[in-house]
Amino acid sequence: MEIQWFPGHMAKAHRMIKEHLKLVDVVIELLDARIPVSSANPMIHEVIENKPRILVLNKEDLAEPEWTERWVKYFTGRGLPVVKLNSATGRGMRELVGRVEAIGGDKMARLAAKGIKGRAIRAMILGIPNVGKSSLINRLLGTAAVRTADKPGVTRGKQWIRIGKTLELLDTPGVLWPKLEDADVAFKLALTGAINDDVYDLEKVIHQFLAWLKQYHSERLLARYQLSVPLPVDDGELLGRIGAKRGCLRSGGIIDYEKAGKIVLQEFRAGKLGPITLDYPPEPVNQGNE
Structure with a gap:
């Protein structure tokens, strides 16, 4: 299945990300724990370059725990900080905030040494549509202040959200890449709801x-x-x-x-078929039940 789909608001979001990246200290990239590879946008990787990044495996409750653990080991082994998260219940939220503060704290210390004090750590939340960015922010805020919906493409404009005294978040719209040439990736994105149901x-x-x-x-x-x-x-x-x-x-x-x-x-x-993982670490392991 090949899908070519790059709505105007996504092109605008891509430009906005590039423009505002210089304003942030840390990038939080949300991935769907069921499809950590398929939900990773290669365009995002090109844009953020060497900016400090934390990977978040969201919707971990919908993925098979043993495979999620293998993904954590895989990413950690490649020097990438990773947090398991269920933004619907808040599980993993404290660890995520702690990771952001630890990474951003280094820059804050350097700024303080230059006489710049009191600025909050600024983080940008990135991810493809329907991966749970707004739900994450709502959980951090403790209120439904950010508009959400269980379909892609709801959040469309830049939003700065203050979280306590130490953290500011820049929410961004979900961004897919212009052409999904990998049929398997397109299938998984359609299945998990990253692509509107009326375009496949x-x-x-x-x-x-x-x-x-x-x-x-x-x-x-x-x-x-x-x-x-x-x-x-x-x-x-x-x-x-x-x-x-x-x-x-x-x-x-x-x-x-x-x-x-x-x-x-x-x-x-909805998880009624039980936890299911569709992407597996790129290592010689067996798929499915072991």
Whole structure:
């Protein structure tokens, strides 16, 4: 699946990031813990260059814990500070703030030595759409002061947010890259909601996801949708069985495949299929259940 999608507001956001990077001390890059590689925007890496950076594996509750731990070891082993986070519950928030203060504190000390005192540490939050930036800021603030939604592209303008006396955050819109040439990356971004659902082939994505589930987590399918073994070889037939179990029927008893597909998609995103990791560390390890 190839997607070419670079809305005007994303191009503007990319320019804004480059313009304001000089104002910040630390970059916080949010990644989806389910897809740490696929949710990392290579354009962001080019822009921030040598600016101090902290990686945040957000939505860790939706990812498989053992794989998240392997990702932490992978990034840490490459000299990148990394924090596991669930911005919905606040788990990992204290550690993140501590990491930002520790990294930014070095610069504050240098400024203080020059007679510049009292300035808060300035951090820029970057990430692709729907990775949880606004939810993170809301959790830090303790209020829903920043507009959020469970769909990409809601936050569109620059916002400075003061967090206590020691930290200022610059929120930025989510930025995708102009062309998603890697079909596997495009599939994972569509599946996790980083791409608007109306710009890709939903049926194709669902069929590919069901094939993946059959290979690595067939027990999840059997349990969640009360299916019998053996599972159908054909993914369309499998979706039909799920639709029948969930009452996705049109007049005449015809399966509504689109409705069934949307149910699978929504339940994956809500974690109702259990924690699932789709990206694996680039090391010779086995995928799926061990």
